[in-house]
Amino acid sequence: MARIARTLGAKGVKIMKDPASGWLTADAPQADEFQSCIKCGLCLPSCPTFQETGLERESPRGRVQLIRSVAQGLIPLENGPLAETLFTCLDCRACESACPSGVPIGRLIEKGRAEVVQQHIVTTPAWARWLEQVLAHPGRLKVARRVFKAGQQIGLWQRRNKWPGLPASVSTLASTVRPLPSKAAGGMPVKRLAKAHARDTVRVQLFLGCIMDAAFSDAHEATVRVLSRHGCSVTAPEGQVCCGALAVHAGNREEARRLARINVDRFGQGADYIATNAGGCGAALLEYPDWLKDDPRYANRAREFSSRVHDAMQILDLVGFEPPSGPFPYTVTYQGSCHLHHVMKVGNIPERLLQSLPGSDYRPMPDMTRCCGSAGIYNLTHPAMADALLRRKMMDIPTGAEVVATGNPGCWLQMEQGVKRFGPPVTVMHIMQVLDRAYANAPDAT
Ligand code: SF4
Ligand code: SF4
Structure with a gap:
């Protein structure tokens, strides 16, 4: 395919650009990735954004077809519908588990995002860029953690519901974060x-x-x-x-x-x-x-x-799970992290672990791997959709459940936010904490 070179941005970096699609050559969605879609629609029922909106463009098939259309030069990348729909996707990858053709939808979405960001068609908000930079540098994260914890100790985050330059979703989340442990593991x-x-x-x-x-x-x-x-x-x-x-x-x-x-x-x-x-x-x-x-x-x-x-x-x-002999005397349910199930393929291991707890009553949550709306910082950038998903998730918590176990920090923060804003009054724990507590409750525990 013929390509031309053009200069992008103030840095004056020469980048190759495809004249038909408008893709930059680096990280563009590849034809062999989107051409395997047979448009069967089996992915649609699993997609949380399609479930909420009923719109084809908010479905996995719609997103893949938009990527294909841009790649073939049928619709423009700039000023077209693709950029927005790439970012309304939660990147939860539920569609990949449902797809019979093995279309790498998450990878296509991520590569599409790289294209629209590199070409400045979508601009990441300044606060989100700042957050990304803090999290990516351990030294900065350490300082930010100290400041956040100090703020928690004086009730600062609970008192203000809006901070200059930040969307309301950030202050809402900040006010519901559990008290941070005294120190990070850091080794x-x-x-x-x-x-x-x-x-x-x-x-x-x-x-x-x-x-x-x-x-x-x-x-x-x-x-x-x-x-x-x-x-x-x-x-x-x-x-x-x-x-x-x-x-x-x-x-x-x-x-x-x-x-x-x-x-x-x-x-x-x-x-x-x-x-x-x-x-x-x-x-x-x-x-x-x-x-x-x-x-x-x-x-x-x-x-x-x-x-x-x-x-x-x-x-x-893999090493041979030894069930705890100590009790965990609570009614427990499980929120399945999208990535744990759809990418890491943990299958029914979490449920088997929870069902092994002596004295515990395990109650499965309906549609347990449907995204809770956290999705990285999606709950901050797309609060309306994230709130709709969170409300549904909280309503799915089985009656009588006292503990929601999960295996991902994003789900944990989101579910704790859900408890404080919508209820029911359950305790959210990491599944390793649940197991650890049961081992600690054994009669011979040291
Ligand atoms: S990753 Fe999730 S939100 Fe995005 S298209 Fe697939 S199922 Fe829908
Ligand atoms: S399930 Fe796979 S092949 Fe079928 S429409 Fe969705 S992405 Fe395309």
Whole structure:
């Protein structure tokens, strides 16, 4: 296909652009990715945005066909309908589980976003760019965490419902975030706990993540204790950074690749498994081979890295899960993170783990893997759709449930927000915390 070169942006970078479609050559959706769509529509019922709107352009098939039409030069990229519909997608990947043709819809959406962002057809809000930059740099995240926690301690976030330059959705979420643990894992508590329990049979490296470590380090500690009980020696490599999911969702694939290279370097080859306890992070780590496939130094290493990535629940299943003997005397339900189920393919492992808890009554949530509306920062950028999905999710919580277990920080924050805004009054916990509590309740627990 004939291509022309044009100069983009103030940096004066020469970038090749396809004259028919308007795609930039780097990261454009590929024909073999969208041509496998047979337009059967089997993905439609699984798509939360289609369920809410009933609009074809808000469906997976509609989005894929818009991408195909732009690629074929039938509709314009600029001033056309594609840019908006790419960003109303939650990137939940439920459609991929339903698609019989294996269309990589999430990848197409993410590449489409990269196109419209690189070409300045869509501009990411300044606050979202700032947030992305904070989360991607551990030093900045540490400072932001301190400021946020100090604000929580004096009730600052609860008092104000609007901050200058920020949408109301940000202050609403900030006011509902649980009190942050006293410190992020950052390696220390994880290392100490790992030493105390390790039996050194299976070597596991724990991926800490950005939000997960800043707000849910207690779930990391629980994960280490649970894995260690199963003969895993757990370490948390120093210098690891954010997985890159937020950057790639925002169309910033260069930044995502930068973070991926750092993680590949930091984790090296020193373990049997790389454990995540955040569905969104785990799904991003599995995408590293695609992100880095054109990088001769990292392509093979990214494949090797991703081949060792599993959710902590999958590792328990692989090494032989030993059910707790202590009780967890609550009625429990489970909110399935989209990425855990549709990308990491955890299947029914979470439910099997929860059903093993002595003294617990497990009640399945209807349509448990339907997105709760969190989706990275979607709940901040698209609050109306996110609220509609969250309300439905809260209504799906089975009557009598006392605990909602989940396996992803985004779901956790979103569900806690749902409890405070819409009810019912349940406790939201990470599934590793639930297991950890049951082990701790055993009569012979130390
Ligand atoms: S990723 Fe989710 S929101 Fe986007 S098209 Fe697929 S099912 Fe719909
Ligand atoms: S299920 Fe797959 S093949 Fe069928 S319309 Fe949806 S994306 Fe296309």
